[in-house]
Amino acid sequence: xxxxxxxxxxxxxxxxxxxxxxxxxxxxxxxxxxxxxxxxxxxxxxxxxxxxxxxxxxxxxxxxxxxxxxxxxxxxxxxxxxxxxxxxxxxxxxxxxxxxxxxxxxxxxxxxxxxxxxxxxxxxxxxxxx
Numbered sequence: 572x573x574x575x576x577x578x579x580x581x582x583x584x585x586x587x588x589x590x591x592x593x594x595x596x597x598x599x600x601x602x603x604x605x606x607x608x609x610x611x612x613x614x615x616x617x618x619x620x621x622x623x624x625x626x627x628x629x630x631x632x633x634x635x636x637x638x639x640x641x642x643x644x645x646x647x648x649x650x651x652x653x654x655x656x657x658x659x660x661x662x663x664x665x666x667x668x669x670x671x672x673x674x675x676x677x678x679x680x681x682x683x684x685x686x687x688x689x690x691x692x693x694x695x696x697x698x699x700x701x
Contacts, residue, residue, distance in 0.1 A: 579677065580668045585648035586614035591641050591669075602641035607667060607681060608632070614649035615663040619687035622653055622661055623699045627687040630660070635683035644672035647680075659696040660688045 587610055595606040612629055619627040641647060647669055654662040666682040691697045 580648060580679075581650045581652070581666065583650070585668075586617050586651040587647075587649040589647050591643055591645045591647055593643050596643060600643070602643070602645070602647075604637060607637075607641060607647070608635070610647060610649050611651075611665045611667055611681070611683060612685065614651040615665045615685040616687065618651040618653055618663050619661045619689075622656065623687075623689035623697075625697070626690050626692070627661075628690050628694070629685060630688050631686040633684045633686070635681060637681050639669065639678045639680045641667075641669045641680055642671070645669040646672070654684065656699055656701075658698055660686055661699065662686050 589610060591602045591606075595602050597603040612632075616627060616629065647667060649665060649667045652664045654664050663685050664682070665685055667680050668677060669680050670677045689697050689699045
C-alpha cells in the first residue's frame with residue numbers, strides 16, 4: 572500500500588478515539604511514536620479480547636510505517652479489523668488517522684498488522700472460541 576493511499580478513514584466507528592496532548596510529545600514537539608504504537612496496541616487488543624472472549628497478549632507487530640506526524644490537539648482515531656483467526660492467535664489490521672483540531676485535515680498517519688495470542692489466567696495459550 573502506498574504512503575497515505577487511503578483518502579478517508581474506514582467506514583464504521585474506530586476502536587479508539589483520543590486527543591493527542593502535550594504530555595505525549597517527543598523532543599521535536601510532535602506526538603511521540605511510542606504513544607501512537609500504544610494506542611494501536613490498545614485498539615487491536617480490544618478487538619482480539621472481544622473476539623477470543625478473554626485475555627490476550629500481543630506477540631508481533633508487522634510492517635509499521637509512520638506516514639505523517641501527529642500534532643498536539645489532533646484527534647486520533649484508530650481503526651482495527653480482524654483479518655484472521657487461528658487456533659490460538661488472531662491477526663488484526665490497524666490504521667491510525669489524525670484529524671486536525673479545526674477539523675479541516677484528515678490523514679492516515681500509520682498502519683500495521685498486529686498478532687495476538689489468546690491466553691489463560693496463567694499466561695498459557697488457549698484456544699480461540701470459534
